[in-house]
Amino acid sequence: MTEQIQRKLSESKTARWAVLALVAFTMLCGYFITDMMAPLQDLLQTPVDGGGLGWTANEYGKFTSAYGWFNVFFLMLIFGGMILDKMGVRFTGVMATSIMLVGVFIKWFGVSHDFGGETVSIFGTEWGYPLLVASLGYALFGVGVEIAGITVSKIIVKWFKGKEMALAMGLEMACARIGTGLAIGITPLLSRAFGNSISMPIFIGLILLCIGLISFIVFVVMDKRRDVEDAAAATGEEEAEEPFRFGDILDIITLKGFWYMALLCVLFYSAVFPFLKYAPNLMINKFGIDPEWSGVIPALLPFGNILLTPFFGNLYDRKGKGATIMIIGSVMLIFIHCMFSIPMLNNWIVALCLIILLGIAFSLVPSAMWPSVPKIIPENKLGTAYALIFWVQNWGLMGVPYMIGIVLDKYCITGMVDGKPTYNYMIPMMIFTCFGILALFISLLLKREDRIKGYGLELPNIQKDADIVLAEEMIGEGQR
Numbered sequence: 298m299t300e301q302i303q304r305k306l307s308e309s310k311t312a313r314w315a316v317l318a319l320v321a322f323t324m325l326c327g328y329f330i331t332d333m334m335a336p337l338q339d340l341l342q343t344p345v346d347g348g349g350l351g352w353t354a355n356e357y358g359k360f361t362s363a364y365g366w367f368n369v370f371f372l373m374l375i376f377g378g379m380i381l382d383k384m385g386v387r388f389t390g391v392m393a394t395s396i397m398l399v400g401v402f403i404k405w406f407g408v409s410h411d412f413g414g415e416t417v418s419i420f421g422t423e424w425g426y427p428l429l430v431a432s433l434g435y436a437l438f439g440v441g442v443e444i445a446g447i448t449v450s451k452i453i454v455k456w457f458k459g460k461e462m463a464l465a466m467g468l469e470m471a472c473a474r475i476g477t478g479l480a481i482g483i484t485p486l487l488s489r490a491f492g493n494s495i496s497m498p499i500f501i502g503l504i505l506l507c508i509g510l511i512s513f514i515v516f517v518v519m520d521k522r523r524d525v526e527d528a529a530a531a532t533g534e535e536e537a538e539e540p541f542r543f544g545d546i547l548d549i550i551t552l553k554g555f556w557y558m559a560l561l562c563v564l565f566y567s568a569v570f571p572f573l574k575y576a577p578n579l580m581i582n583k584f585g586i587d588p589e590w591s592g593v594i595p596a597l598l599p600f601g602n603i604l605l606t607p608f609f610g611n612l613y614d615r616k617g618k619g620a621t622i623m624i625i626g627s628v629m630l631i632f633i634h635c636m637f638s639i640p641m642l643n644n645w646i647v648a649l650c651l652i653i654l655l656g657i658a659f660s661l662v663p664s665a666m667w668p669s670v671p672k673i674i675p676e677n678k679l680g681t682a683y684a685l686i687f688w689v690q691n692w693g694l695m696g697v698p699y700m701i702g703i704v705l706d707k708y709c710i711t712g713m714v715d716g717k718p719t720y721n722y723m724i725p726m727m728i729f730t731c732f733g734i735l736a737l738f739i740s741l742l743l744k745r746e747d748r749i750k751g752y753g754l755e756l757p758n759i760q761k762d763a764d765i766v767l768a769e770e771m772i773g774e775g776q777r
């Protein structure tokens with residue numbers, strides 16, 4: 298009887314959607330904290346006697362780029378992928394969420410503690426202690442949230458394989474976007490509610506992430522129960538999962554298709570996530586929006602993704618055309634950033650329309666990109682492959698905000714208001730347009746490679762999933 302109930306857990310629709318809800322909530326908390334500083338850029342750049350931290354745009358760029366420091370230079374993300382393949386989703390997920398918590402705590406300490414204006418010189422540049430400590434905390438947090446990201450992908454594969462996998466991935470991304478949308482939309486309001494505080498919104502993020510950890514621990518209990526039950530019900534016919542081999546990395550990086558995917562990922566995401574970090578400031582400087590409401594229009598992007606990512610994922614599942622979807626997304630990206638770069642298009646309605654379009658483009662590409670990876674990479678190497686793609690992508694997530702910060706301070710200052718510089722965003726937006734052009738080029742190469750190698754990127758996923766299930770059944774039959 299107990300066994301029956303437990304088997305119901307492993308096969309139950311309610312259980313797997315509950316699992317998705319639990320881990321997606323953890324990711325929502327992670328994305329909330331990832332993006333919560335963007336709407337505070339104006340406040341961070343406010344002089345210390347005005348209640349800010351007196352950072353320059355360059356310093357804000359340094360802080361933002363810290364997200365990728367440990368992932369990129371210390372290869373933390375790749376180690377995370379290996380740990381995931383070796384230790385499993387439960388251990389890695391709890392580890393990643395705990396790392397996030399420690400990281401946010403350090404970041405909160407950095408911006409809330411009075412260091413008495415002390416600075417330190419690193420590689421010839423002066424760093425104020427709040428900036429350095431907050432950046433180190435954010436760098437650690439970046440390790441946690443990225444490893445959590447690959448872990449959750451593997452959890453979705455484990456619980457949804459042969460079922461609604463692409464839809465589940467789309468929904469998980471949708472939840473992550475809720476986190477981003479809330480971060481951009483409500484952080485300025487939270488800050489204002491606590492007297493223009495920078496530290497209180499971070500503290501609230503910390504509390505939220507504690508709930509995210511509890512949510513993940515509930516998943517751990519369910520997943521463990523499922524494994525115990527699966528082990529008890531095992532007939533001995535199941536294939537044991539292949540252990541991680543270092544050779545796997547070589548197998549992956551020698552595939553042209555992998556590189557097209559990784560490059561497309563870094564180019565496309567570099568034109569969106571780093572853009573979002575500056576979008577509230579762009580709204581203030583170009584479209585004359587009040588700082589308190591500067592996050593509202595950019596917040597529409599992630600909120601648009603919430604509906605559209607699962608929608609396009611479902612479309613890809615049924616109709617295919619994955620490579621074409623990525624091409625269309627890249628073309629849209631070029632158009633949108635090009636329009637943003639034109640100085641005379643400075644009415645807020647233009648900003649609104651362009652952000653809505655960006656929301657569509659940023660739903661199209663991820664909904665086709667992530668479910669396409671398993672078509673190029675064999676399943677037993679997927680964890681490592683996702684980690685490698687994330688690693689390449691992190692170069693962009695780290696380098697681009699840093700570069701934009703430097704460009705803003707060097708070439709784009711148009712004046713000073715209340716002790717803060719005002720900016721012309723034309724050059725940064727042209728840089729983002731160039732990423733779109735390169736992304737288009739790579740997506741065309743990917744489509745060509747798909748034609749040559751027959752990865753099936755243009756084929757519906759459901760058809761492919763059905764084939765896989767059929768093939769697995771046939772193998773099972775044969776073994777019996």
Ligand SMILES: NCCCC[C@H](NC(=O)[C@@H](N)CCCCN)C(=O)O
Pocket residue numbers: 328331332443446449450466469470473566570663667687690
């Ligand atoms: N199941 C798909 C997971 C990929 C989602 C993807 N996340 C990333 O690319 C992260 N490496 C970067 C997250 C940066 C957060 N501001 C996504 O589309 O969010």
